[in-house]
Amino acid sequence: MPAALVGALVDGRPNYLTIAYCGAVNHEPPIISVGLNKKHYTNRGIKENGTFSLNIPSADMVKITDYCGLVSGHRVDKSNIFKTFYGSLKTAPLIEECPLSLECRVVQVLELAMQNVYLGQVIQAYAEDRFLTNGLPDIKKMNPIVFSMHDNNYWTVGEHLGRAWSIGKELKAGLGGAR
């Protein structure tokens, strides 16, 4: 699972929550899903504004990332722990320190048993040039955090294994699909 920070404006103040229940659900337009335990403070901000952000912290932000999952916005004001900026949606606070930030408009809400799942269309993605290679996000430059659940550990992304839609081609001759 990825470790990510969801940003929302609650009572006019930015709040940031650490989550791992997130991922892509549609390619074009780009839509991501974000699942939040219904008890979380952040839910109210997302529902009221119909917007949120998903920010990908780098490995060197692992302590502050963990902190955002340890303390609730119900009790602690987390509005000043990052430098916040806003895009065209105006109500989705984005984290300047994160190598990648996605500004999202809610297109659908699923109320499951324990989680609210927000499907958010990515309106804009933000990354500094130093995190890109050939104009694309570079996972090694961004150095995101991998989370393993239940044993509760954080990890880096490791070594390169190969190119996708490529390294499997050599199996086509033996297994089928060659032409």
Add this chain to the structure above:
Amino acid sequence: MPAALVGALVDGRPNYLTIAYCGAVNHEPPIISVGLNKKHYTNRGIKENGTFSLNIPSADMVKITDYCGLVSGHRVDKSNIFKTFYGSLKTAPLIEECPLSLECRVVQVLELAMQNVYLGQVIQAYAEDRFLTNGLPDIKKMNPIVFSMHDNNYWTVGEHLGRAWSIGKELKAGLGGAR
């Protein structure tokens, strides 16, 4: 993103498709989401049976994992490339070679613009003891594949960064939440 293999029974034969659009959406009961481009052969099997599997391949399976994303079940029979087994659902083919396999019953289908998103309740999870530590999945023993999109590369999980719900505690004194 994780690299995973979705299994479904199509016309009575197991078929396996590589995907990255997947993740957890609800904690209890455990529900995952899997997004498939609507053109994929696998959709019909999932819709007809209301079941599928999500299998996590290890890094040493990277070539066969890539292969399953390169060739379509429309043209190539992929039913024999893995050892298949079944659980109580009977219609969700599972991959014996994968360190972790989740057997799922469809609880909701979202038809988005390009993807069908299947929410699947995990009925059973399968892993051999050698991939567990203290009875829990061990990400280093399972050695899953991380996928970076657009530049299209596969990666391992790297070094340990710290314990979740733990290493951020030291920031409480300065940032708030200490008690």
